[in-house]
Structure formats: C-alpha cells, structure tokens
Amino acid sequence: MPLRVLIVEDLPLDAELMALRLQEEGFDPQWTRAQNQENYLLGLEQGPDLILCDWHLPRFSGQRALALLRERGLNIPFIIVSGGIGEEAAVEALRLGANDYVMKDRPARLGEAVRRVLEEKRLRDVHDRDQEQLRLAERVFQNTAEGIKVTDAAGNLVSVNAAFETITGYRAEEALGRNPRFLKSARHDAAFYRNLWATLLETGHWRGEIWNRRKSGEVYPEWLTISAVPDDQGRVTHYVGVFSDITHLKEAQKQIDFLAYHDALTHLPNRTLFRDRLVHALAHARRETRTLAVLFIDLDRFKTVNDTLGHPVGDELLLQVSRRMSEAIRADDTLARLGGDEFVLLLEDADSAQRAATVARKLLECLASSMRVSGHELTVTASLGISLYPTDGEDADTLIRHADRAMYEAKQRGRNNFQFFTQALTDGAFERLVMENVLRGAVGRGELVLHYQPQIALASGRLMGFEALVRWNHPELGLVPPGRFIPLAEEIGIIGDIGAWVLRAACRQLADWDAQGFAVPRMGVNLSVKQIDDAGLTELVASALREAGLGEHRLELEVTESMLMGVPETNRAALNAIKSLGVELAVDDFGTGYSNLAYLKLLPLDRLKIDQSFVRDIGRDGNDEAIVRAIIALARSLGLETVAEGVEEAHQAEFLLREGCNLAQGYLYSRPLPAEALSFPMCFRRD
Missing domain, CATH: 3.30.450.20 (PAS domain)
Structure with missing residues (x-):
C-alpha cells in the first residue's frame, strides 16, 4: 500500500537511506524531500501520511518543523530521525508533540516506529469519529x-x-x-x-x-x-x-517518562536524575554536616571494542559492566550512565576518603575478570576520578567536573587506577601555557617533520602520489601527532606558520625525489580551516611551487568537508583562486560532514576522499557499504575521482575496486613514514 512520506533532511543520501529502509520493512513509500521551511510547507500541502524529520538542519530545525505542523492543526505522525539529537532534546521533542524518535545509527527501529505511530494515528482518528457513530448499525x-x-x-x-x-x-x-x-x-x-x-x-x-x-x-x-x-x-x-x-x-507514556530520567540501554539513572539526586544529597549533607563522594568512571579503550567488534557487542559489554558495578555497590548508592562509556557514582555518607577509595578498588576488582560477550572473551578496565564534598566543591556541577578531571589524571597515569581530585589538576592551564610557548618556537627550532603515506591506484597497483602528514618531534614527548597540537596551533594563531612550513617542505621533498629519479606523480597537503581564510594563501601556494620548481598540477590541497560548509561563498572564492593556479583540490573525510550537494557541485574539486570510518566496516556493516557506494556514485556523477582512506585489509580493497573507487591509502599499503624510510620499487623509477 502506498505511503506518502515527507522527509525533512538536508542530506539526499540520508533521505534515500530512510526510504530504502521503509521499503525493506514492507512499505511502498512515495516520498519527497524538504530541506528548508519553504519546501516543508509545500510538502505539507500535499497531505503526507508521515513525516520523518532530522532534528538539526543547516537552514531549518526539527523543532520549527514540529511547531509549524501543530500551528496548522495537522494530525500527521511526526518521527524524528537524527544522528545528533541528545536524550534530553528527544524527550522534549516528544513533549512538544513528536510521536517518536529514531537514531540514524539504529535504522532497524524505523519500521517498528512507523508502524506504531501509524497505528496510534488510526486509533486517534477512530476516537474522533466515535461521537458521529452512536446509532446502532x-x-x-x-x-x-x-x-x-x-x-x-x-x-x-x-x-x-x-x-x-x-x-x-x-x-x-x-x-x-x-x-x-x-x-x-x-x-x-x-x-x-x-x-x-x-x-x-x-x-x-x-x-x-x-x-x-x-x-x-x-x-x-x-x-x-x-x-x-x-x-x-x-x-x-x-x-x-x-x-x-x-x-x-x-506503557508507551510510562516508557517515555522512564527515559526522561534513565539511560535507555542500561536503565541506570541518566545525567538529569543523577544531578537531581546529588543536589538532594548535598542539601542533606549540609544539614547533617556529612560528607559525600562523587566517582567519575570511564572505561579504558572502549572505542576499540566498538571499532573492531561493532556497536552491538559494545552495547552488550556496557550492559554487563553496569550490572557488575551495580552489584558491587550498596542499594542506596546511585550509579548513573552519562553516555558512551562514562558512568558516575554518588556515595552518600562517605565518611572518609578511605571509604571512597575502598569502593573505587572494589569497582576495579569487579571489572578485572573477563566477560563473555557475543562469543568474545573480553577484559575491560576503567579509570576512576574521585571528588569529595565539601573539600573539592560545594555544588553538584563542581563536584562532577572535578571528579571528571581526576579521572583524566587516572588515564594519564596508565589507566586501570583511581585518583582523587587535587588543586594541581585545576592548575593544568599553566601546563597548557608552557606547551603554547614551546609550540610557538617549534618551526624555528626545526622540530617539525613530515611523514608520507602513499596513494595507490586500485586497478593497476601503481603509485599515484603521497599525502604529507606533519609530526612534531618534541625533545621530551617524542613524535606528537597532529591531533594533539594542530588545534592548539589554530587557537593561538600560529597555524599559518606551520602550514607554510608543511607546504614548502612537501614541495621540496617532491622536487628531491624528482632529482633522485623517483616518479611520484603528486603530493597531497592538508589545509587548516584557518589557512583557507587567509588572503595570502594563493600567493603562498604559488611561491612554494616556484621555489621547488614544480608543475602546479603535481600539488593537491586537501580541505575537510566541514571546512567547505563553514563560510561557503568565502571558501568558494578562495578555492577558485587556488584552482586558477592549476593546483588540484580534494575533499578530505568526505561523508562525515553536512555538505549541501547543490553547493558541492559548484566547487572546483578533483577528488573526494572517503572517510576511513566508512571503509573500516566494509564486510561487516551493510549500511557503511551502502554509503561508500553512494559516495563513489556521487563522485562519478560529478566527474570526480575517489580516494578511500584507512584501507587496512585486502577484502576492503577488493570491494572498493569492484565498486569503481579509483585510489586507496592505508596500512594495507604503508603506514605514514619519513622520506628516508620509504621504499621505491624499481617500477616507479624513471628511465
């Protein structure tokens, strides 16, 4: 039976995935997509049977869509389908009149939710007709x-x-x-x-x-x-x-009420309920001149479980962890899940730091033995931070924040331990200042180095270029990855100096390989969001190429998808100026942002780089495979090449080749290495 569906979504791919999911669930969706208020109002005039709406849109919002629906008095089932809506926002949306919400990373619930809200609408409609059907028939x-x-x-x-x-x-x-x-x-x-x-x-x-x-x-x-x-x-x-x-x-209302104050997975109290109980406990502690403790608990390397074994295994592990910890504490203690792998525990009447330490050791011990999860034998450890009332804070937010900081100190000290909050942790701002001063002189002291990762043509296996990746060779910390210092460099305003060094060093290295007789077609260099806003970027690129004596087409600049959408018109002008030099352009981490595809086709791009988060689950997750196919098809329709990042296994490369992906890079071919550690096969030497 046809089902007229209005999908409020800025990403065409996500809208298509929703429609496909409905088809798989036995529906016959006849759908249209709206991405702004004007499209949405036109869609309402068509009288849809169902509305599927993302909560956060660049030019619109699920909350506004819901308000417009109610203002017009339309009785159309409204389901939020979002990847970014928080639990509290979801509960508020249900209170405002949404019928249900489904997380994008759990699409299997969509069919069930649609059937339920359509059934509930049917019941409401029947009720409205009851008074007109009183006569016996x-x-x-x-x-x-x-x-x-x-x-x-x-x-x-x-x-x-x-x-x-x-x-x-x-x-x-x-x-x-x-x-x-x-x-x-x-x-x-x-x-x-x-x-x-x-x-x-x-x-x-x-x-x-x-x-x-x-x-x-x-x-x-x-x-x-x-x-x-x-x-x-x-x-x-x-x-x-x-x-x-x-x-x-x-029962549905009871479940909604429950989810307002409890975690949906573990059924433990959530952040809202925990904070309410902590506030109440603090009031009691003040009256009775008692102490209490807050323990912040974070599982160690939990992300590895999700990344390697999948989210269902991760969820089952969280359930077992929550059960073990619940059994290890007193009935009147409050254990809550804040989200992800973060838990927090309230110990009322914690008469001493020793009592809190005893509980912390007990929690570490209860997690020490391995767990059988979906056929896997897993051992999990945790890092715990402890704050005490009144010595470490007198209000709920301060105590939670200080326990969180203490937990990070436990992480720094090797994980699988607990630490109490001390004022020294608050003084971390001083340590940051010291790091700023050291980083400011890193370029001048010659502490920055480049590592190179090859990009390989999937069809022929030939080397098509390298991506240059910067590292900070800190005299005490060793090689510091960019994720630890690039954001700080952007914040303190020295990213321009670092970016200029990277660009010139990468071009010089390509010229050195030319001199040695190695045929490297292209060098890729990442641009920071701050660099693209710099009016002197085009001249910097031109001068770096001149100094190295390189042809413009041999340099590829990579920009992230989110960077493209930051200030679209400004970014488009900057990219056009760079493209006019003859330099090639690629979009890095494609698929993780919120691109306006109509805008994307106007940009002077050469390649889309498929984010490794999608490549990683090829062979394990059909949704990620569908996304990869869609990106490849999109690039092909726009006349662009595709580069798959994070290729680590042969079956991933085989899938990508079969689907028409052009290039790949990842550990299957080589880790990022310094130039002197690279090995060039003879087939890459020029005669």
Missing part, C-alpha cells in the same frame, strides 16, 4: 475494533459487541442485563462517578480515561466515550459507551 457495531456497550435508560446492558468480549473477557451472555458497574476497578472514588453522571445528564456526553477490571481480575485503562441516545421526543432511551484498551499507550 449492526455491521459497524459487530466489526469495530473498539468495545461498544449499550444500556437502557436504567443503565442495564442490552447489547455489547465482539470487541467488548475481547477486551473485558466477559461473553455477551454474562454481561447482558447487568449494570456496567460490575466492571469497576475500585481505582475511582464515588465523586468520580458522580461527576461523570452529572456531565452526561447535563450535556448528553462524557469522554475520558477510566480504569476497569477484566474478568481475569486484571485492572486496565480504557478511553471511554458515553453518549445519551434520545428518541424523537428528546427523551433518553439508551446510553452508548464506546471504549478502547489504551494499555499500550499507557
């Missing part, structure tokens, strides 16, 4: 899904339908002639029934929620509409009650 009466009971003017049952029998458990012959009060649950007092009859006698109608009892003795909620049926002279001859069992709606 035998076929409707016997086939409706709602229970119907008809009494005479004295209130005795004269007719019931099949749904009445199904819902209450009473056969018609057991109910007829009796007053419906035999169904009473005893959950309502006499005043409730007096008000019900007063309204019914005054207006001829009553509608509301009522709790009744089945024949089995089970108490259940129902939504009941009672209407008086008058004769031609206006005298009431019958009362008709139409009702439905709303147990599932009550």
Whole structure:
C-alpha cells in the first residue's frame, strides 16, 4: 500500500537511506524531500501520511518543523530521525508533540516506529469519529475494533459487541442485563462517578480515561466515550459507551517518562536524575554536616571494542559492566550512565576518603575478570576520578567536573587506577601555557617533520602520489601527532606558520625525489580551516611551487568537508583562486560532514576522499557499504575521482575496486613514514 512520506533532511543520501529502509520493512513509500521551511510547507500541502524529520538542519530545525505542523492543526505522525539529537532534546521533542524518535545509527527501529505511530494515528482518528457513530448499525457495531456497550435508560446492558468480549473477557451472555458497574476497578472514588453522571445528564456526553477490571481480575485503562441516545421526543432511551484498551499507550507514556530520567540501554539513572539526586544529597549533607563522594568512571579503550567488534557487542559489554558495578555497590548508592562509556557514582555518607577509595578498588576488582560477550572473551578496565564534598566543591556541577578531571589524571597515569581530585589538576592551564610557548618556537627550532603515506591506484597497483602528514618531534614527548597540537596551533594563531612550513617542505621533498629519479606523480597537503581564510594563501601556494620548481598540477590541497560548509561563498572564492593556479583540490573525510550537494557541485574539486570510518566496516556493516557506494556514485556523477582512506585489509580493497573507487591509502599499503624510510620499487623509477 502506498505511503506518502515527507522527509525533512538536508542530506539526499540520508533521505534515500530512510526510504530504502521503509521499503525493506514492507512499505511502498512515495516520498519527497524538504530541506528548508519553504519546501516543508509545500510538502505539507500535499497531505503526507508521515513525516520523518532530522532534528538539526543547516537552514531549518526539527523543532520549527514540529511547531509549524501543530500551528496548522495537522494530525500527521511526526518521527524524528537524527544522528545528533541528545536524550534530553528527544524527550522534549516528544513533549512538544513528536510521536517518536529514531537514531540514524539504529535504522532497524524505523519500521517498528512507523508502524506504531501509524497505528496510534488510526486509533486517534477512530476516537474522533466515535461521537458521529452512536446509532446502532449492526455491521459497524459487530466489526469495530473498539468495545461498544449499550444500556437502557436504567443503565442495564442490552447489547455489547465482539470487541467488548475481547477486551473485558466477559461473553455477551454474562454481561447482558447487568449494570456496567460490575466492571469497576475500585481505582475511582464515588465523586468520580458522580461527576461523570452529572456531565452526561447535563450535556448528553462524557469522554475520558477510566480504569476497569477484566474478568481475569486484571485492572486496565480504557478511553471511554458515553453518549445519551434520545428518541424523537428528546427523551433518553439508551446510553452508548464506546471504549478502547489504551494499555499500550499507557506503557508507551510510562516508557517515555522512564527515559526522561534513565539511560535507555542500561536503565541506570541518566545525567538529569543523577544531578537531581546529588543536589538532594548535598542539601542533606549540609544539614547533617556529612560528607559525600562523587566517582567519575570511564572505561579504558572502549572505542576499540566498538571499532573492531561493532556497536552491538559494545552495547552488550556496557550492559554487563553496569550490572557488575551495580552489584558491587550498596542499594542506596546511585550509579548513573552519562553516555558512551562514562558512568558516575554518588556515595552518600562517605565518611572518609578511605571509604571512597575502598569502593573505587572494589569497582576495579569487579571489572578485572573477563566477560563473555557475543562469543568474545573480553577484559575491560576503567579509570576512576574521585571528588569529595565539601573539600573539592560545594555544588553538584563542581563536584562532577572535578571528579571528571581526576579521572583524566587516572588515564594519564596508565589507566586501570583511581585518583582523587587535587588543586594541581585545576592548575593544568599553566601546563597548557608552557606547551603554547614551546609550540610557538617549534618551526624555528626545526622540530617539525613530515611523514608520507602513499596513494595507490586500485586497478593497476601503481603509485599515484603521497599525502604529507606533519609530526612534531618534541625533545621530551617524542613524535606528537597532529591531533594533539594542530588545534592548539589554530587557537593561538600560529597555524599559518606551520602550514607554510608543511607546504614548502612537501614541495621540496617532491622536487628531491624528482632529482633522485623517483616518479611520484603528486603530493597531497592538508589545509587548516584557518589557512583557507587567509588572503595570502594563493600567493603562498604559488611561491612554494616556484621555489621547488614544480608543475602546479603535481600539488593537491586537501580541505575537510566541514571546512567547505563553514563560510561557503568565502571558501568558494578562495578555492577558485587556488584552482586558477592549476593546483588540484580534494575533499578530505568526505561523508562525515553536512555538505549541501547543490553547493558541492559548484566547487572546483578533483577528488573526494572517503572517510576511513566508512571503509573500516566494509564486510561487516551493510549500511557503511551502502554509503561508500553512494559516495563513489556521487563522485562519478560529478566527474570526480575517489580516494578511500584507512584501507587496512585486502577484502576492503577488493570491494572498493569492484565498486569503481579509483585510489586507496592505508596500512594495507604503508603506514605514514619519513622520506628516508620509504621504499621505491624499481617500477616507479624513471628511465
């Protein structure tokens, strides 16, 4: 059966994936996509059966879409499908009228959610029609899904339908002639029934929620509409009650209420409930002059489990960890999950630091033995940070923050241990200042080095170029990866000096290889977001090429997808200026940002680099494989080459080649290495 769907999503690929998922679930979606308010309003005019809406859009928002729907009084099921909505925002969206939410990384729940909200809409629609269907109509009466009971003017049952029998458990012959009060649950007092009859006698109608009892003795909620049926002279001859069992709606509301204060995976208290309990405990501790402790717990190297074994295994591991820790603490202690692999524990009446330390050791010990998870034998350790009231803070936020800092100190000290918060951790700003001063002179002292990773043509196996990757050879720390110092360099304003050094050094190295007779077609260099905003970037690129004596086409500059979308018109002008030199351009980490594809096709690009997060799960995750196919197809349609990053296994390379990817780089071919450590096969030497 066709299902008209309005998908509010800025990424065409994500919209297509939603539609495909609906098809897999047995629906026949006829869908349109909207990415701004104007498109959305036009879509509403078409009368869709269902709205699937991302929560965060560049020019629109799920919250605004929901408000517009409600302003127009449209009763269209609204499901949030988002990768970035937080738990608190999701609960708030449900309160504002959204029917459900589905995380993009868990698409398997989409079909179930759609079926449920469509069913709930059907029930609501039936309720709205109840008052128009009071007259006895035998076929409707016997086939409706709602229970119907008809009494005479004295209130005795004269007719019931099949749904009445199904819902209450009473056969018609057991109910007829009796007053419906035999169904009473005893959950309502006499005043409730007096008000019900007063309204019914005054207006001829009553509608509301009522709790009744089945024949089995089970108490259940129902939504009941009672209407008086008058004769031609206006005298009431019958009362008709139409009702439905709303147990599932009550359970759904109960689940929503539960999720507002609990973690959906572990059912532990969430951040909101934990903070409420901590605030309450602090008030008690102040009154009674007592101490308490907050323990911040972070699992060590949990990301490795997710990356290598998959998120389902990671979720099962989190469940087992939460059970073990819950069993290791007292019933009146509060263990909460903040998200990911972060937990926090409140110890009330922690009479000493020794008590907190004892609990911390107990938690480490309970995690020490291996766990059997989905056929894998896993051992997990944790790093714990401890803050104490009142010595380490007098309010909830301070205590949590200080426990978090202490946890990071435990990480720095080798993991699988616990640390108490001390003021020295707060003084970390001084250490940062020292690192800033050292980094400022790194270029002048010759401490920056380049490592090179090859890019290989998948079809021929030939070397097509290298990507230059900067490292900081710190005299004490050794080789520092860019992730640790590039953000700091951007923040303190020296990224321009570092970027200029990298560009010139990479061009010189390519020229040196030319002189040695090695045929390296191209050198790739990453651009920082700060560099692309620099008006002198084009001249810097031109001078670096002149100094090295290189042809412009042999240099490739890489920009990230998020950088392209930062200030689109400004970035487009800068890239056009660089492209006018003859330099090639690539988009790094493609697929992880929020590109406007209509804008992307206007950019002077040569290649899209597929982010390694998608390549990593080739052969294990069909969704990632679909994304890789889509990126390759997109690049092909735009006349661009594709480069797959993070290729580590042969089956990944085979898949990429089969799907039409052009180039690959990763550990399968070589780790990033200094120039002197690279090995050039003779087939790459020029004659």
